[in-house]
Amino acid sequence: MKIVCLVKIIPDVEHFTYDYDKNILVRENKKSVVNPEDSCAVAAALRMKEKCGAEVTVVSMGPVSNQKYLENFIRCGADRAVLISDEMFRGSDTYVTSRILAKGIELSGFDLVIGGTHSLDGDTGQVLPQVAELLDAEIMSHVTEIRRNEQADRGILAEAEDGKKKLTFSISLPAVIGISGESGYKLLYIRYDDWKKDMSDRLKVLTNRELCFGEGETGLAGSRTRVLRTYPKKFSDKEKRVVQNDEAGIEYVYQFLLEKGFLNDD
Amino acid sequence: MIRVLIYLDENSGKGSLELIEVVRRMYPLDEIELCAAAFAKPEESLLGYFDEIHYFQASESQKYQARFMASCIEKLERQKHFSCIIMAAVFMGRMTAAALAAKLGTGLVADVVDVCIEGGEIQMIRPAFEGKLMACITNQGLGPIMMTVRPGVFRYDGTSDRSTCIITYELADEEAHGIREKRLTENVRNDEYDASAGSVCTCRKEPYSRELCIMEQGAKMRDTRGGGVQLIACTRKDENRDICNAEILVSGGGGVRNHFEELARLAKPLGAMVSSSRKLVDEGIAPRSIQVGQSGRTVSPKLYLALGIYGSMQHIEGLKNVEHIISVNTNRNAPICSLSEIVVEGDAVEFIEKLTKRINQNKN
Ligand SMILES: Cc1cc2nc3c(=O)[nH]c(=O)nc-3n(C[C@H](O)[C@H](O)[C@H](O)COP(=O)(O)OP(=O)(O)OC[C@H]3O[C@@H](n4cnc5c(N)ncnc54)[C@H](O)[C@@H]3O)c2cc1C
Numbered sequence: 051m052k053i054v055c056l057v058k059i060i061p062d063v064e065h066f067t068y069d070y071d072k073n074i075l076v077r078e079n080k081k082s083v084v085n086p087e088d089s090c091a092v093a094a095a096l097r098m099k100e101k102c103g104a105e106v107t108v109v110s111m112g113p114v115s116n117q118k119y120l121e122n123f124i125r126c127g128a129d130r131a132v133l134i135s136d137e138m139f140r141g142s143d144t145y146v147t148s149r150i151l152a153k154g155i156e157l158s159g160f161d162l163v164i165g166g167t168h169s170l171d172g173d174t175g176q177v178l179p180q181v182a183e184l185l186d187a188e189i190m191s192h193v194t195e196i197r198r199n200e201q202a203d204r205g206i207l208a209e210a211e212d213g214k215k216k217l218t219f220s221i222s223l224p225a226v227i228g229i230s231g232e233s234g235y236k237l238l239y240i241r242y243d244d245w246k247k248d249m250s251d252r253l254k255v256l257t258n259r260e261l262c263f264g265e266g267e268t269g270l271a272g273s274r275t276r277v278l279r280t281y282p283k284k285f286s287d288k289e290k291r292v293v294q295n296d297e298a299g300i301e302y303v304y305q306f307l308l309e310k311g312f313l314n315d316d
Numbered sequence: 317m318i319r320v321l322i323y324l325d326e327n328s329g330k331g332s333l334e335l336i337e338v339v340r341r342m343y344p345l346d347e348i349e350l351c352a353a354a355f356a357k358p359e360e361s362l363l364g365y366f367d368e369i370h371y372f373q374a375s376e377s378q379k380y381q382a383r384f385m386a387s388c389i390e391k392l393e394r395q396k397h398f399s400c401i402i403m404a405a406v407f408m409g410r411m412t413a414a415a416l417a418a419k420l421g422t423g424l425v426a427d428v429v430d431v432c433i434e435g436g437e438i439q440m441i442r443p444a445f446e447g448k449l450m451a452c453i454t455n456q457g458l459g460p461i462m463m464t465v466r467p468g469v470f471r472y473d474g475t476s477d478r479s480t481c482i483i484t485y486e487l488a489d490e491e492a493h494g495i496r497e498k499r500l501t502e503n504v505r506n507d508e509y510d511a512s513a514g515s516v517c518t519c520r521k522e523p524y525s526r527e528l529c530i531m532e533q534g535a536k537m538r539d540t541r542g543g544g545v546q547l548i549a550c551t552r553k554d555e556n557r558d559i560c561n562a563e564i565l566v567s568g569g570g571g572v573r574n575h576f577e578e579l580a581r582l583a584k585p586l587g588a589m590v591s592s593s594r595k596l597v598d599e600g601i602a603p604r605s606i607q608v609g610q611s612g613r614t615v616s617p618k619l620y621l622a623l624g625i626y627g628s629m630q631h632i633e634g635l636k637n638v639e640h641i642i643s644v645n646t647n648r649n650a651p652i653c654s655l656s657e658i659v660v661e662g663d664a665v666e667f668i669e670k671l672t673k674r675i676n677q678n679k680n
């Protein structure tokens with residue numbers, strides 16, 4: 051089985067820098083981290099590799115400086131890594147990002163794509179379903195556990211969580227799976243000896259020369275959404291309503307609970 | 317005429333109506349044709365709010381096939397050309413919206429918490445970076461404006477005087493991968509709906525529903541997949557008796573010290589857990605494991621009911637990302653009240669009694 055892991059390297063959300071004029075993130079030379087759910091995704095893939103054999107490729111789009119993170123995944127047990135990096139791709143929204151990633155994944159070949167349900171920075175949760183659509187694959191997010199489906203020829207079993215509901219699915223391949231941060235999958239520490247190993251021969255960088263998008267198809271120009279401006283969140287009080295402990299007041303609270311869906315269960 | 321589509325999430329119930337408020341703010345001056353897409357039988361309480369409800373009779377598994385649901389909506393869009401498609405940012409809503417946007421090649425803004433119009437342009441506001449940053453975003457595509465909306469942010473108080481036409485689509489059985497609408501029933505005046513409920517269903521023969529079938533046969537759909545997600549089990553998550561995981565907390569403080577056990581009465585019908593302030597823990601009334609605050613647990617429920625809690629700094633410290641706070645207090649100026657969406661001024665025990673009664677009354 052060929053597994054592709056999608057990994058996004060994100061600015062440390064505690065200390066990110068953002069170019070408010072150009073509306074793009076300044077990522078180079080700043081502290082970055084691996085999106086936490088994506089680490090879980092790689093861990094899930096490596097677990098499958100261990101159990102039933104698989105070839106694991108880590109794919110990431112971002113600046114060239116992200117190579118060091120990808121090499122670490124190889125040290126953890128991934129077979130190879132692909133960094134998609136081109137000035138043309140900078141500033142892409144999820145629509146364009148998904149198109150680029152889908153092309154990269156297709157070039158690598160895949161049966162199963164595993165990523166995070168959402169990233170901590172952009173946090174749209176849109177990339178995986180869009181990638182699935184473009185690859186004509188099944189999609190399920192919020193997955194806490196995946197394993198091979200022994201009953202099916204080419205399929206997996208996935209557990210997902212929707213609020214209080216725990217759902218078990220049988221999913222045919224090819225499929226795209228979004229791992230949830232609550233999954234408990236953890237990457238093992240890299241062995242000391244491996245830290246020093248040179249992994250660069252197993253890391254490939256793809257640019258637009260390989261992916262062949264036309265001018266204006268990618269980056270800000272190709273995007274279907276545009277971030278006009280951003281600003282730090284102001285903490286304004288929610289609109290407050292004072293009611294009495296009488297019939298009208300109770301009714302108000304009751305309707306509120308009903309409307310917000312707090313009375314739906316059971 | 318502006319035509320808008322709203323996705324009715326099965327689990328949100330009347331909560332889906334808040335999406336109408338988004339529409340109202342986007343097009344304050346226009347006449348709007350309001351359509352909805354549903355994959356579970358639309359609740360009676362939703363009648364009257366929409367001109368049309370397109371009900372796709374999905375199987376339990378199909379309700380978890382985002383790409384399948386997206387292609388149903390895609391076909392609607394291809395005929396009706398909506399100005400805007402709005403979905404709740406919930407489990408299936410998010411996935412379906414994203415798959416749909418990719419099909420339509422249009423932009424999708426996630427988790428919108430506000431919309432505004434500037435220079436005739438519709439702008440959508442959303443949080444990013446764990447809520448530290450707010451972004452104002454526009455749609456650049458040629459297709460409909462698409463967004464997912466964070467639940468619980470908007471509130472629709474408008475009327476429900478539309479006559480709703482429900483168009484039901486029978487779908488191919490789930491064994492057959494992909495989508496094949498077998499037939500549609502262009503009904504409505506569904507007798508199961510009680511017309512006396514205030515809203516009237518009128519019967520309209522819509523030629524386009526036929527077209528839907530024709531289109532299906534004629535057009536080569538790319539959607540050969542999307543039917544490969546099958547639900548094989550659905551259970552309740554192990555009720556982890558940890559207040560940190562609770563979605564709803566009924567929390568008590570000094571104001572309920574003599575009646576702490578009453579809290580469980582209200583917690584039960586809400587499916588909530590009981591928590592407490594430190595005061596009651598120190599007094600030996602509540603166990604330490606359920607103390608909220610700086611020296612207790614940090615909790616993130618969607619709803620926090622603060623009954624007889626003052627709202628000291630140390631207590632508030634334990635509330636992170638709580639979506640809604642309702643407080644009941646004899647003193648409407650207690651600090652907890654300034655954080656609350658609803659303040660009920662009065663005795664907390666009396667409140668428990670009355671609200672529990674109101675909730676149970678509706679259940680029977
Ligand atoms: C403030 C702000 C608001 C934005 N709002 C929107 C918006 O509403 N709509 C929109 O279309 N775009 C938006 N964008 C752009 C969007 O954040 C980028 O396109 C981003 O590259 C991908 O989206 P995400 O981080 O939301 O991914 P998500 O969909 O949240 O990520 C899910 C998973 O996809 C994979 N993945 C995502 N990006 C990559 C990558 N670069 N390389 C490898 N794997 C990846 C990872 O596995 C990740 O865990 C916004 C950007 C900013 C800065």
Ligand SMILES: Cc1cc2nc3c(=O)[nH]c(=O)nc-3n(C[C@H](O)[C@H](O)[C@H](O)COP(=O)(O)OP(=O)(O)OC[C@H]3O[C@@H](n4cnc5c(N)ncnc54)[C@H](O)[C@@H]3O)c2cc1C
Nearest residue numbers: 569570571593594595609610611612624626630646663664
């Ligand atoms: C180092 C330190 C750590 C602490 N850590 C925590 C912590 O982790 N968690 C915590 O909660 N506290 C903590 N505290 C204690 C905190 O400072 C407060 O003393 C405590 O939270 C007060 O609890 P309360 O609001 O329940 O009670 P009270 O202060 O007694 O307030 C009772 C409230 O109920 C209202 N009321 C009275 N009668 C009624 C009625 N019949 N119906 C409705 N309302 C009524 C009153 O108007 C009042 O607002 C800490 C203190 C210190 C110094």
